[in-house]
Structure formats: C-alpha cells, structure tokens
Amino acid sequence: MELRVLKYFLAVAREENITRAAALLHVTQPTLSRQLMQLEAELGVKLFRRSRHSIVLTPEGLLLRRRAQEIVDLAGKAERELAGGDAPLTGEVAIGCGETRNMEALARMIAAFQTRYPDVRFDIYTAVADDVKERIANGTLDMGLLVEPVEFDAYNYVRMPLRERWCVLMRSDAPLAQKACIAPADLAGQRVIIPGRPSVRNELEHWLGDAYDSVRVVATCNLSYSNRAILVANGMGLSLTHEFDNGDSRLCLRPITPELANTSVLVWPKDQALSPAVSRFVAHIKNTLQA
Numbered sequence: 001m002e003l004r005v006l007k008y009f010l011a012v013a014r015e016e017n018i019t020r021a022a023a024l025l026h027v028t029q030p031t032l033s034r035q036l037m038q039l040e041a042e043l044g045v046k047l048f049r050r051s052r053h054s055i056v057l058t059p060e061g062l063l064l065r066r067r068a069q070e071i072v073d074l075a076g077k078a079e080r081e082l083a084g085g086d087a088p089l090t091g092e093v094a095i096g097c098g099e100t101r102n103m104e105a106l107a108r109m110i111a112a113f114q115t116r117y118p119d120v121r122f123d124i125y126t127a128v129a130d131d132v133k134e135r136i137a138n139g140t141l142d143m144g145l146l147v148e149p150v151e152f153d154a155y156n157y158v159r160m161p162l163r164e165r166w167c168v169l170m171r172s173d174a175p176l177a178q179k180a181c182i183a184p185a186d187l188a189g190q191r192v193i194i195p196g197r198p199s200v201r202n203e204l205e206h207w208l209g210d211a212y213d214s215v216r217v218v219a220t221c222n223l224s225y226s227n228r229a230i231l232v233a234n235g236m237g238l239s240l241t242h243e244f245d246n247g248d249s250r251l252c253l254r255p256i257t258p259e260l261a262n263t264s265v266l267v268w269p270k271d272q273a274l275s276p277a278v279s280r281f282v283a284h285i286k287n288t289l290q291a
Contacts, residue, residue, distance in 0.1 A: 091277030096132030102160035155267035184211035191237030
C-alpha cells in the first residue's frame with residue numbers, strides 16, 4: 001500500500017463521493033476510481049459500497065480508514081520531526097489529555113516552552129484515558145495527561161501539582177445544594193450520572209459503600225464537563241464529577257465526604273526514542289515541576 005493511495009482512500013471515505021474527492025485531490029475521476037479498485041484487489045476485500053449518488057464504507061473499509069489515518073498521521077509526524085536538521089528546534093509534540101484541572105498547569109508550561117522554541121507545534125487531543133493510551137502505544141501521540149489510577153509499567157511519568165477532588169454537580173435549586181458537602185447516604189434514591197471508565201467507577205462504588213445499591217444510576221458519561229452540566233441543568237439528575245470551574249449560575253458543585261481525590265500524571269513511553277522536540281519538552285516539564 002502506498003501512502004499516496006491511502007490518502008486517496010481517506011479522501012473518498014470522507015467525501016463519500018468520487019467526483020468531489022477527485023476534485024479535492026486534483027486527479028481525474030477515472031484515475032481515482034482505478035486506484036481504489038487496485039487497492040481493493042491488493043487487499044482482497046471490498047472497501048466501498050457504490051451507488052449512483054454516493055459511495056460508503058464496508059465494515060472492512062471502516063477498519064482500514066482507522067488504520068490508514070494512523071499511518072498517514074505517523075508519516076506526517078515523522079516528516080515534521082525530521083525536517084529541522086541543524087536549524088532551530090522544530091517539530092511537533094502530540095499530547096492526549098483527559099479533562100483535568102491540571103490542563104491549566106500544562107498549558108502554562110507549553111506557553112513557556114513555545115516562548116523559547118516558537119517553531120515547535122503542539123497537537124492537543126482530548127479523549128478518555130483508554131483512547132489516549134492506545135494512541136501512545138501506536139505512536140500517534142507522544143504523551144498523555146491522565147487522571148489516576150494508571151498502570152505505569154509501560155510509561156515514564158511526572159506527577160502534576162493539583163489534586164482532582166470529587167464533587168457532586170447539581171442544580172442550584174436542588175435540596176442537596178443547601179448542604180456544604182455530600183455524604184454517600186445523601187445520594188440514596190437520587191438519580192445520578194457517573195463516569196464510564198471502569199476503574200473510576202470502581203473507586204466511586206467503593207466510596208458509596210452501602211449506599212450504592214440505593215443510588216439510581218441513570219447514565220454514564222466519559223467526557224465532557226459541558227455535556228454533564230447540560231444533562232444536570234435539564235433535570236437528568238446529579239453528577240459525580242471532578243471539581244471544575246463552573247460558570248453556570250443554574251448549577252453548583254459540592255465536595256463529597258469523606259473526601260475522595262485523584263492525582264494526574266503526564267506519561268510518555270518507556271524504552272522508546274523521543275524526537276528532539278519531545279525530549280526537550282520532557283526536560284522542560286521536569287525542570288518546571290522541580291522548581
């Protein structure tokens with residue numbers, strides 16, 4: 001498979017139309033159609049279902065789209081990393097981030113780094129922890145900002161400065177809003193939205209203890225704070241969430257008791273060569289946190 005042909009394939013998958021894709025790629029429609037048929041012959045599968053007006057991916061095409069995008073992204077990343085030579089530091093640092101207050105600390109460190117190395121570009125990808133870890137493993141991300149618990153066998157890491165305190169997000173007119181903090185028994189019989197990540201759910205179930213069986217879990221939610229706030233504001237229930245800056249007057253946050261908090265870590269792969277830009281950024285992070 002040639003990189004050029006994978007780019008053709010991705011363009012057709014995105015446009016769902018040969019004519020539009022050919023125009024965007026600046027190739028003729030017969031040339032593009034022939035390249036796609038050759039790719040299908042090479043792989044021995046049908047990648048598209050064709051009709052008079054559109055072209056859509058088969059299950060095999062959907063699988064190839066994911067892998068093709070990873071390959072194209074990695075190729076582009078390699079080109080950017082190797083382009084610098086003896087010139088000022090260039091390249092890209094790709095970081096996957098969950099939702100965490102420590103993103104503010106990371107953003108300040110990125111800004112300070114770019115002041116010194118303005119030609120280094122950052123690619124910030126927001127996703128749940130499992131997605132971030134998968135992308136670190138396949139090389140499309142260099143680093144990940146993750147909320148613990150995290151298995152560290154495959155990573156080097158630094159611990160970020162802020163603790164992520166668990167709270168209950170609720171409407172300001174909810175009866176529980178009168179309380180200064182929320183205990184497990186307060187949630188008995190309540191409609192509650194909880195995180196979807198299994199390890200985090202286990203932590204919260206342990207905190208709820210005997211009250212867990214009487215909590216009405218009405219939804220799980222991985223990201224984002226804004227979506228949880230919309231659900232709560234519209235009467236979906238309460239939400240267990242990490243503390244965040246709430247700018248919605250309809251809502252309020254109350255800490256839970258006994259207190260439950262997590263730390264966040266910035267991780268990168270062990271035993272793997274880092275690009276000059278990533279290596280320099282890791283050193284910058286370590287120096288900043290030590291200071």
